[in-house]
Amino acid sequence: APDSRVLIVGTPVGSGMQVFGLIGNPxxxxxxxxxxxxxxxxVGLDARYVTFEPDPDRLETALDGxxxxxxxxxxxxxxxxxxxxxxxxxxxxxxRIGAVNTIDFSTDPPRGYNTDAAGVTRALDHNGVAVEGxxxxxxxxxxxxRAVAFALxxxxxxxxxxxxxxxxxEELAAAVGGETxxxxxxxxxxxxxxxxxxxxxxxxxxxxxxxxxAEYLHGDLAVMDAxxxxxxxxxxxxxxxxxxxxxxxxxMLLFQGVEAFExxxxxxxxxxxxxxxLRARL
Ligand code: NAP
Numbered sequence: 001a002p003d004s005r006v007l008i009v010g011t012p013v014g015s016g017m018q019v020f021g022l023i024g025n026p027x028x029x030x031x032x033x034x035x036x037x038x039x040x041x042x043v044g045l046d047a048r049y050v051t052f053e054p055d056p057d058r059l060e061t062a063l064d065g066x067x068x069x070x071x072x073x074x075x076x077x078x079x080x081x082x083x084x085x086x087x088x089x090x091x092x093x094x095x096r097i098g099a100v101n102t103i104d105f106s107t108d109p110p111r112g113y114n115t116d117a118a119g120v121t122r123a124l125d126h127n128g129v130a131v132e133g134x135x136x137x138x139x140x141x142x143x144x145x146r147a148v149a150f151a152l153x154x155x156x157x158x159x160x161x162x163x164x165x166x167x168x169x170e171e172l173a174a175a176v177g178g179e180t181x182x183x184x185x186x187x188x189x190x191x192x193x194x195x196x197x198x199x200x201x202x203x204x205x206x207x208x209x210x211x212x213x214a215e216y217l218h219g220d221l222a223v224m225d226a227x228x229x230x231x232x233x234x235x236x237x238x239x240x241x242x243x244x245x246x247x248x249x250x251x252m253l254l255f256q257g258v259e260a261f262e263x264x265x266x267x268x269x270x271x272x273x274x275x276x277x278l279r280a281r282l
Contacts, residue, residue: 018047019070020264023062024077027051031281032075035257038277042270047072056080063087067105073264074103081143088112093154096175097146102260113263116147119256120198120224121155126255127247129196129222132156137191139211140200141168144226148200149176157196162187164201191216197239199225204233211235219243228253231282254278
């Protein structure tokens with residue numbers, strides 16, 4: 001029936017080669033293909049990672065087609081992270097975040113995950129930043145902000161969300177629940193008392209600006225920026241100058257890819273090879 005969502009899991013492509021990829025728009029400058037292909041090479045996996053810009057009106061057909069063709073897994077980026085949500089069986093965390101960025105076609109129906117959340121905690125852990133019991137301020141309540149806030153709260157961090165549009169921060173804090181609090185950008189002064197600050201806004205990407213006044217930063221703080229282009233943002237420069245530990249946005253990007261690779265292949269990801277491939281292109 002035209003409105004059915006029966007997805008057929010197809011057979012592997014060619015002589016056992018697996019196909020993974022990314023759907024979004026635009027995807028032309030994505031760093032995922034080199035990062036994932038470096039991983040396949042490092043572990044000796046016969047696989048390719050390709051990018052697609054599907055017709056937004058035919059997203060469901062595109063996913064059915066990918067499944068039928070035997071595509072093993074897809075990452076999902078803007079503008080499809082929310083739309084894909086209704087077309088796959090999203091796991092509990094992706095449901096709570098409200099966005100899917102990774103699809104695993106090995107089941108029928110395909111499963112949807114949000115690996116941005118694991119990207120946050122694994123990036124912090126890899127860089128020696130403790131999250132359990134920490135007091136964090138998350139600035140931003142968009143897609144990245146949601147993943148960051150849920151990831152930290154689930155890891156036992158107490159979270160304050162500060163966002164330009166305060167209603168969005170309040171909505172996110174209510175969704176995360178527990179002791180999560182919310183405020184506008186005027187509540188950023190809480191950074192003075194915090195252990196951890198995560199920038200999940202796009203500020204710092206287009207211009208040399210920081211979302212947080214430099215005078216709030218201090219030496220007992222760890223600062224992670226979700227922005228990865230440029231790799232050294234104004235916020236991270238200000239944080240380093242204040243004596244804070246810094247974790248750049250490429251770490252989050254890396255570890256969401258590491259998490260997707262491990263879910264898709266069952267192999268432990270070759271983190272160093274993926275990191276090298278990613279940073280060579282930033
Ligand atoms: P989004 O959903 O569009 O959200 C944008 C956020 O930035 C909102 O909270 C917005 O506040 C805030 N914002 C925008 N301009 C601002 C300004 N001038 N002052 C204060 N706040 C401002 O975008 P997103 O998907 O969450 O992405 C945010 C950033 O994270 C982007 O730079 C993206 O590249 C990066 N990101 C990185 C990774 C990674 O793996 N490293 C993953 C995902 C995203 P309002 O709600 O008030 O509009």
